[in-house]
Amino acid sequence: MKLAVVVQRYGADINGGAELHARYVAEHLAQHADVEVLTTCARDYVTWRDDYRPGPDVVNGISVRRFRVDHVRDPHVFGRWSHRVFNDAHSHLDEMKWLDAEGPRSTALLRHLRSSDAGYDYVFFFSYRYYHAYHGAKAVPSRAILVPTAERDEAIGLALSPRIFRGVRALMYNSPEEKRLIQTVSDNHDVPSVVVGIGSEIPLKPQAERFRQKYGIEGRFALYVGRIDQNKGCKELFSFFLSGMPALPKGLQLVLIGKEMLPIPEHPRIRHLGFLDDQDKFDALAAADLLVMPSYYESLSMVALEAWALGKPVLANGKCEVLRGQCIRSQAGLYYETQAEFTETLRAISESRGLNAAFSANGRRFFQQHYAWPVIEQKYLDILARLKEDDAKGVSHRGMDPDPGWLAKRRKVLRPANDVLAELPFGPVLN
């Protein structure tokens, strides 16, 4: 079986969520099929500027084919189109222009997909909101499998989103919340799908002491791993931690790992270590009392899964439905929405040994049951087998809806994406 993985960026040094997801999937599916990655030459996700050389490449033993992007992204143009389609009544054409401004547009990649249509049995498209996914799925709808990595953001409220969700052969969801979100917005219940998520390469014996010695960290600490950004809820985290400090367990520190995009308060109990490699990250997780995930929007938190794999409880932002749902489903973490809840939950996890031990055991079990690589790989193989079976049976596939006519696509009859988003259900999926 020959598979293609199409993603906006690809490389061993690219650590974006969807890109890393795609790389892991490609590397693991390569054990079962012939996998080729189709991507752009971009390394920078803001501009999509060509950084890699176009043409064939090999990354971690996986064959990669890179294509030039047609134009770099202009943030101002993109911002203007975003404002229009997210906030005002707009037309189908407006959404297409938004998607073009979003990028990364690579007509060479699409041409390759069409020309080598017969070559790939199935094509995995990552991240529904980008140009390559929409137009790629439109080019090969009968072979398109979408890994949407959708979050509760405005793009899900655009009219083009349901078209791609309904038009592909199958969907690989990251979480039940994502599945509900997409099914509500697109009514695509008849499209084969599975909630699969992603695994992680967990080291067998992370060295907690090595981490403590290397970075001079003593005592207990809560760990945050990720970009230190306001969008990730870090500002609120700092505020809650500093305000609740008198009530927190004595000596409990907050250790931050990741690139600093936000001023970090200077306080002896807040330590920022910068960007660390995987070994140090896992050592840090092993040494931590718990992991804090203050992000408001996540389609799936890999670092939370890694923490659970290492038996560490997770304290998540309850306003993020996915993280909240994961905490409840795993029974391995708590969540907060207010200052008081942050303080009390942090105390509960770090002070109650029984609770900590229960979370630790549940987290390990949750990871092994749902996110260990054999489980993930099997889900991918199952969906491929099902599609193959459908193909053999000649089950028809409707494909993507045809584009509206010349006049229809110019009529401003589409609702603002924010309005659509506001009507979507919210909260963890527990059943």
Place this chain on the structure above:
Amino acid sequence: MADFNIRTDAVDVEQIMRQIRARIESKRGVDYTEEQIQELASVKLERFLDPKGVRSDLVEQFRRVRDLKLEPFHLEPELRTGFDAEMLYGTHRGILRTIRRLLNPLLKLFFNPGTLIHAVNKQSGINTLFEAQFQFLRHKTQQRDEVDVLYYELVHNLVLELTRVGIENRNLKMRLESLSSRMDFDERRARALETVVQYRPGTGPSREPAQARPRPSQDERPYQQQPRPAPPPAPEPVAEAVAAGPSTTVGTGPSTSLGTGPTDATSESNTARRRRRRRRGRRGGRGRTPGEAMEAGGTSTEPASPDDSATPPHGDPTRDAAMDDGADTDADDGPSDGGPDRDDSGEEPEPSAQ
């Protein structure tokens, strides 16, 4: 937080969260989130002010001030400039001007155009004056609007702060209630503990010598008066029994060791008398050591009769009885070792040291 009863296979995150929220609520009252506080701050003032209850049309005032704005107004040039005969009869057409001039005497036969011109000229002046007045008023209104905006914001912020203070006040009230109840509980507990003085061997500073040193005879006690007949020897077995008992509770129940030792009635009554004397000396001569009291009043610290000392001078008899019993313990081993020290320092051992 260590009170969660957790079994590894039975943890329920939602249940824990409910417990945590209930605890927060009971601790702080109704918990306002930051968003709620911001919402309270951002909503319009009308939601906070009840026009019926407050006074006046404050809300209406704010609304009117907010809605009403004087638009800029400027007089047209022709209304601003003066008015004269030339304007009345003037024209750019030369022939017409000539004809008007020729017919002007005829027009004056019908009415006086001079008066008309004067009136219109005056009106022009009035217009200019009104425009100046209007500009002045507009400028003043603009200033007032700015002040009103500040005023509105001030009231708005006051409402916000008031809301915060209200929340904090409620929280503090609840904390105060909690502390009061705890204090009451502590007081009750302290009172209860006063009735039950527990002895633990080796814990008090006065215990160790009781076991290590031989008990001095009654004669060696500095506060024992020489003229008085020497009482029989102190009941050693009592002290030994007390010292040997692992947790002898004194004076509250049948488990006490006092009274069960091999002492006869006379020695017991003498011992009790001594104890009472000492206690009375303690009560009556606060600030003075028993030795000083002796020097000052001779036998004044002595009760008139043993029976007199049996009735407490004041206070709760039950409590005093309990204190009596406590003093018994003190009498049994206190004087044996603490007596000389007490004399040296001039202080008595605290009952709580028991």
